[in-house]
Amino acid sequence: MEYAAHKPSNEAGFWLLFSAGGVVAAVLIPIHLFLFGLAFPLGWLPQPSYEYLLSLARSPIAKLYLFVFCALPLFHWAHRFRFTLYDGLQVKHLNEVIFTFCYGGALLGTVLAAHLLWKI
Amino acid sequence: MSTQAAPAEFHPRWFRKRVSTWWWLGEWHYLKFILRELSSIAVAWFVVLTLFQLRALLHGAEAYARFTLRLQSPLMIALNAIAFCFVLFHTITWFNLAPRAMPVRMGGKRVPEFLVAAPNYALWVVVSVFVGWLLLRTP
Numbered sequence: 001m002e003y004a005a006h007k008p009s010n011e012a013g014f015w016l017l018f019s020a021g022g023v024v025a026a027v028l029i030p031i032h033l034f035l036f037g038l039a040f041p042l043g044w045l046p047q048p049s050y051e052y053l054l055s056l057a058r059s060p061i062a063k064l065y066l067f068v069f070c071a072l073p074l075f076h077w078a079h080r081f082r083f084t085l086y087d088g089l090q091v092k093h094l095n096e097v098i099f100t101f102c103y104g105g106a107l108l109g110t111v112l113a114a115h116l117l118w119k120i
Numbered sequence: 121m122s123t124q125a126a127p128a129e130f131h132p133r134w135f136r137k138r139v140s141t142w143w144w145l146g147e148w149h150y151l152k153f154i155l156r157e158l159s160s161i162a163v164a165w166f167v168v169l170t171l172f173q174l175r176a177l178l179h180g181a182e183a184y185a186r187f188t189l190r191l192q193s194p195l196m197i198a199l200n201a202i203a204f205c206f207v208l209f210h211t212i213t214w215f216n217l218a219p220r221a222m223p224v225r226m227g228g229k230r231v232p233e234f235l236v237a238a239p240n241y242a243l244w245v246v247v248s249v250f251v252g253w254l255l256l257r258t259p
Contacts, residue, residue, distance in 0.1 A: 025163045026211040026240075031248035033166050033207055035255055036173065037200030041192040048255050050181045056254070057177055070170060073163045080160035088154070089141065109167060116174040 014079055014103075021076025028069055054120070063117045070113035071106075078102035155206075156213050162206035165199070215240040 039045040048056075056062050082102040086095060144150040176187035190196060219236035 021163075022210075022214050025207070026214040027244050027247050028251070029163060029166055029207050030204070030211055030244075031251045032170070033200060033204050035252065037166070037169070037191065038197065038204060041188070041197060041200075045256060046258075047188065050177070050184045053184075054177055057174065066170070066174070070167050073167050077160040077164035077167075080157050081164070084154070084157040084160075088144070088157075090139070105164075109164075109171065112171055113174070116171065116178055120174060120178050 014075075017072065017075035018079035019076075021072035021074070021079075024068060025073040025076055029073065032069075057117075057120050063120075067113055067117055071110040074106040074109045075103075078106040152213075155209060159206040159210035159213075162203035163210065165203050166207065169200075211244065215244070 035045065040047045057066065079102075082098055085091070085098045085102075091098075144154040173187060176184045191200075215237050216233075218240055219231075219233040222236070224231040224236050
């Protein structure tokens with residue numbers, strides 16, 4: 001393989017999104033998932049009220065926080081899942097489909113998050 | 121590599137064994153690698169759940185009550201319990217990776233890995249406590 005002949009790629013940008021998303025996911029998701037996914041539904045801790053959550057979500061800082069919370073980890077997923085499928089399944093002819101599925105999905109989620117936070 | 125010439129005519133093809141699809145099952149290191157990669161599915165799962173939660177919040181108190189009720193189903197609890205394990209695995213492997221990706225040197229000596237990873241864990245605890253406090257306080 002002739003590495004010098006490669007045309008410049010966007011790989012660095014994707015990798016940057018991947019690692020930024022990795023940090024956000026590592027720091028923020030465990031506590032959110034623990035509370036909303038386990039502690040509240042199982043009654044270990046008291047649920048915050050609808051009104052309180054809505055007022056929280058409507059503050060500009062929380063909107064920014066929630067946007068980052070949704071967008072970056074999705075791009076983290078896109079990068080990791082793409083390479084898992086590339087290496088795991090070894091289906092070279094499907095690589096473009098995988099790429100579109102992963103980053104298209106991440107982009108769709110990001111747009112949805114922006115839309116929801118805009119309207120909330 | 122550029123030193124490897126293209127096979128000439130009638131040259132036997134380069135020998136390259138096809139790797140099995142299940143190559144990662146044999147050894148703990150490989151399995152750990154794949155589990156770490158699969159943790160990204162748990163990450164995406166929870167983001168999607170958060171998007172549904174935002175949608176429910178947007179649609180009003182009744183919609184939100186339905187959302188919380190759905191989260192109480194045994195299936196959702198099970199899925200979230202599995203996702204939580206994967207996300208924790210991601211957090212720990214991610215934090216422990218930092219000192220490998222970015223070796224810190226002080227006075228010509230390499231700072232021990234646990235000291236480089238420690239601030240990550242500290243940040244994690246502080247942020248988690250803050251988020252927990254914000255969601256649990258009764259205004």
